Amino acid sequence: MTLPEQTVAVPAPSAAERQWVRPRVRHWVIAAAIVAGLLIPLVGKSFVIFQLTQVMIYGLAILGLNLLTGYNGQFSLGHSAFYGIGAYAAAILMHNYEVGYIWTLPAAGMVCFVVGFLFGLPALRLQNLYLALATFALAIAVPQILKYHGLESWTGGVQGLVVDQPDPPGFLPIGTDRWLYYLTLAVVLVMFGAASNLIRSRSGRAIMAIRDNPIAAAAMGINNSLYKTLTFGLSAFYTGVAGALSALVIGFVAPDSFGFLLSVSFLVGLVIGGVGSIPGCLFGGLFVLYVPNIANSISTGLAGAIYGVILLIVIFVMPDGAAGLVRLAASRIRRTRRRAAEP
Numbered sequence: 617m618t619l620p621e622q623t624v625a626v627p628a629p630s631a632a633e634r635q636w637v638r639p640r641v642r643h644w645v646i647a648a649a650i651v652a653g654l655l656i657p658l659v660g661k662s663f664v665i666f667q668l669t670q671v672m673i674y675g676l677a678i679l680g681l682n683l684l685t686g687y688n689g690q691f692s693l694g695h696s697a698f699y700g701i702g703a704y705a706a707a708i709l710m711h712n713y714e715v716g717y718i719w720t721l722p723a724a725g726m727v728c729f730v731v732g733f734l735f736g737l738p739a740l741r742l743q744n745l746y747l748a749l750a751t752f753a754l755a756i757a758v759p760q761i762l763k764y765h766g767l768e769s770w771t772g773g774v775q776g777l778v779v780d781q782p783d784p785p786g787f788l789p790i791g792t793d794r795w796l797y798y799l800t801l802a803v804v805l806v807m808f809g810a811a812s813n814l815i816r817s818r819s820g821r822a823i824m825a826i827r828d829n830p831i832a833a834a835a836m837g838i839n840n841s842l843y844k845t846l847t848f849g850l851s852a853f854y855t856g857v858a859g860a861l862s863a864l865v866i867g868f869v870a871p872d873s874f875g876f877l878l879s880v881s882f883l884v885g886l887v888i889g890g891v892g893s894i895p896g897c898l899f900g901g902l903f904v905l906y907v908p909n910i911a912n913s914i915s916t917g918l919a920g921a922i923y924g925v926i927l928l929i930v931i932f933v934m935p936d937g938a939a940g941l942v943r944l945a946a947s948r949i950r951r952t953r954r955r956a957a958e959p
Contacts, residue, residue: 653801657794666865667905669797672804673861675901678885679811679894680854686892687815688847689827691744694751695855695882697758698728700874702856703863704762707777708770717782717864721803724860725853732852736845755876762871776870779863796865803861807854812894823847855882888930890939899938903930 657665681695705727706720715723735754742750762771771777784795814820825833826840834840863869885900911922934941 650805654798657790657797662791662793665793665797669793669800669865670862671898671901671905672800673858673865673901674882674885674904675889675898676804676807676861677855677858678882678889678900678904679808679897680851680856680858681882681886682889682892682894682897683811683814683823683854684847684851685886687820687827688823688844688851690739690844690848691748692751692851693748693876693879693883694754695851696874696876696878697754698732698852698855699859699862699878699882700758700762700869700871701731702728702859703869703874704771704777704859705856706860706863707779707869710779711777712770720864721857721860725857728856728859729849729853733845733849735852736848739848740841740844751879752876755879759871759874762874771871774871776868776873779867779869781864781867800861800865803857807857808894808897811854815894819843884927888927888934888937890937893937893939896937896939 656668660668677695677699680698681692684690684692702724705724706717709715709720709723710717739747739750761767763774764771765773767773781792781796784790784792788795790798815824822833822838822843825836825838826843830840859874881904885897885904887900888903889896889898889900907926908919908923911926912919914922936943
């Protein structure tokens with residue numbers, strides 16, 4: 617005689633358990649990405665390593681723009697200027713004053729922080745399109761200033777400056793390309809982690825409160841002017857460090873490399889990666905580097921048109937950027953698992 621089978625209902629995970637599982641999964645994903653980043657240079661070719669280094673540098677520059685636009689709500693079309701100032705600051709310190717390349721990174725960032733902070737002071741009176749127009753003027757002016765003959769002894773004028781690429785430490789059996797990759801990876805990890813901690817801090821909540829409702833933020837005691845100028849300076853700091861890394865990796869700086877189209881590329885990378893998403897900045901860097909090359913490989917004469925078509929398709933498929941697509945997929949997976957767990 618057999619006994620009837622009993623079904624046991626499995627209780628669904630509580631809200632507290634779900635809140636604990638999600639960060640744990642995120643931490644595992646981050647750890648896996650870091651391990652993959654450490655292993656790629658061991659199997660990749662030099663040109664691929666160089667491209668991935670550029671992706672991380674673009675991602676860092678886009679993160680700087682994201683802090684300003686995505687989290688603080690200030691629109692900028694002039695971040696190519698900070699990128700160029702950071703690159704030239706590093707190049708001048710190395711070329712003219714023989715400063716160690718490691719020290720040029722924070723130095724370039726601080727120079728850009730001061731420039732961004734000072735530019736942010738008059739920009740406090742500007743909003744929306746007027747602020748965009750002011751930053752556009754900055755992006756147009758900086759390359760011309762770098763070409764000015766009175767500054768040729770520092771900037772090299774239209775010829776630019778050659779930067780000696782640093783050799784790897786003697787105890788590491790790797791080449792220059794791999795060393796610059798690992799150096800960039802270390803800087804990116806530190807600065808992305810710092811940005812993530814900032815956004816979750818009290819200051820980060822104040823920055824986002826100004827974006828959401830500046831009047832309500834002021835009513836709660838937040839100093840809007842101070843936070844907006846500091847955010848402008850911090851955004852310039854991140855982009856300036858990215859520019860300094862670019863000078864080390866490419867080994868050359870010239871004024872025409874930091875034109876307005878570079879600012880547009882940063883803005884495109886921000887939108888494609890996801891406005892207000894820190895990990896999405898790296899996806900934006902991938903798009904900025906690889907998609908123009910793909911379009912050019914398809915047709916040199918129609919590269920611009922092909923790039924535009926690809927951009928329209930990506931925006932149609934991912935209206936909230938890559939970060940929004942990941943959030944949507946994760947939400948659907950959780951919903952499917954929740955339904956499967958129901959008795």
